[in-house]
Amino acid sequence: MATIASKAAVTGIGETAYTRGTDKSILALQLEASLAAITDAGLHPTDIDGVIVYSNGVTVAEDFITNLGLPDLRFSATTPMGGASCVAALQAAAAVVATGVANHVLIPVGRTGYSGERIAARVQQVPQFRTIGEFEMPMGAIAPAQLYAPMARRHMELYGTTSLQFAEVAMTMRQHALRNDNALMTEPLTVEAHQTSRMIADPFRLYDCCLESDGGAAVVVSRTEAARDMAQPQVTIMGVAEGHPDSPSTITQRPDLTQLGTAKAAPRAFEMAGVTPADIDVAEIYDCFTYILICQLEDLGFCAKGEGGAFVEGGRLALDGALPTNTHGGLLSQAHILGMNHVVELVRQLRGIGGPAQVPDAEIGLVTGYGDLGDGAVAILRRGA
Amino acid sequence: MTEIEPVLPTPTREAQPYWDSLREGVLRLQRCADCGQVRHYPRPMCPACHSMADDWVEAAGTGTVHSWTVSHHAFHPAFKRDLPQTFVTVDLAEGVRLLAPLRGDAGRIAIGSAVQIEIEALDDDWSIPVVRLA
Known part of the structure; x- marks a missing residue:
C-alpha cells in the first residue's frame, strides 16, 4: 500500500516576533514568517509551488502568489480544522510532495488575536461554528472557554481530575516560556496565582486559558530526497494524521465528551511512524486550555483515559521530566500562533537548536493540533532521514 | 442606557x-x-x-444533567447582566442532548441530577429552552 510515511520533511521554519500589540496586518505577519521559513530552507520564494492557507478566509493563496511573486503555484488548499489546521496541513503537504503534485509547500499562519477582533467575535465568523451559532450562542454560550468547559467538568466528575492538576500544566508551560526570548509571559506562575486567578468558565480560571497574541509562523514541507541536499539538518515527517470527533459540529451532542478527534488520529500517526508513545523524546501539544492538553495525553496513548490529571503531576511535562512538553511555553505562556509555534518548536528541538529549552538528544518528537470543537491532528517527526 | x-x-x-x-x-x-x-x-x-x-x-421536557459550566465572563454584552450563568448539558428523555441556561438554584447540581425544561422568550419572535433542577 502506498504511504506517506517518511516521504516528506519540514525543511524550513520561520516566525515573527510574538507580541501583544501590532500595527501589522495578518497578511503582513504571514508574509514575514513565510519569507523567514523559505530563507531558512535555503530556497528562493520562486521555488514555492504549493501553499496551504489558514482556513478563516483572511488570507488566500492568491495573496502569496502576488506578494512572494510565485511564478507557478501548482497546489493550493485549506485544512479547516481551527487549531488542528497546522498539523493537518502537514499531512496534506506530505501527501502532495510525496506524490509529486508539488515540490515545496508553504504553510503560513498569522493572527492578530490581541490587536484585532477577540475570540468571541472571531468564532462567530467561522463556518465550522455555524451549528453552535444557531443553537448555542443565542443562549450566551459563545466562546471556546464556555463550550469546552463541560468537557473538562465531566472529566473531573468522572475521573477526579483537579484544578491543581490544571495548575501543574500552566506552571510547567510558564517555566518553559521563561527560557524563551520570543515568549510573551516573562514572570513565573505560582500555584497560588493560578488558584486565585479569576474564573472565566468554571472549571477554567484565567491561567487555564491560552493567550491572545499577535504574530506569524510558517513552515516549508519538501520531499525527503530533496531535503537531504537542502540548507538545514533534515527533520522527517515519520507519521501524520487528522481525526474528527463524533458530533464534530457540537460538543453538546458528542457521545463521549471526554474524547477528542485526537483519539482517532493518534493510532494512525503512530502506526505510520512505526513508533509508540514510549519512543517520544519531546512533545509539543496544543494547549488552548490546560484541560485540553491533559485530554490529549490520554487520547494520544501516553496514559489511559481518566489518568491524564495524575500523569502531569510531579513535573512529568517539565524539561527534565519523562515527557518534556511545550518546550517553548505553548499557547498558554509563549503565544497563540494557532499551534504553528508548536510545529516550529519541534523542528527546532530535533535540529538541536532549542537553546536553553533544548531537550538533550531529542531524536523523535510529537506535535499535535486541536481545534474547532474537537478536531485533532498528530504528527511524529524525527531528526535525520 | x-x-x-x-x-x-x-x-x-x-x-x-x-x-x-x-x-x-x-x-x-x-x-x-x-x-x-x-x-x-x-x-x-x-x-x-x-x-x-x-x-x-x-419532547417530554425532562432530562438529567450530563455536564455543566458556570460562566463568569460574558463574551458578549447581552449576557453581562446574567453573570454568573450556569449552562447545563442535558440528556433529554428522548436520547438527545440540549445545552441550556439554568434558571433557579444551582446548589446541588451533579451528573445525573434531574432537570425540567422550560421555554423562555428572548423577545417577541424568539424563545429558547432553559432548565431548572427538578
Missing part, C-alpha cells in the same frame, strides 16, 4: 419548525419519518438511515 440587542439565531431551513415550536412555548424535536430516530440539532438527513423525511415530536 442603550438597550443591548440580544444574540438571535439565524435559522437553517431544517430547523425552522424547531424555532417555530419554541415561539409557541413547546420544545419539539426532529424525528426521522422512516426509521424513527430522534436527532438534534436539526439537519436535513438522518445519519442512521439517510432518509430526508422528517416529522416533529413534542
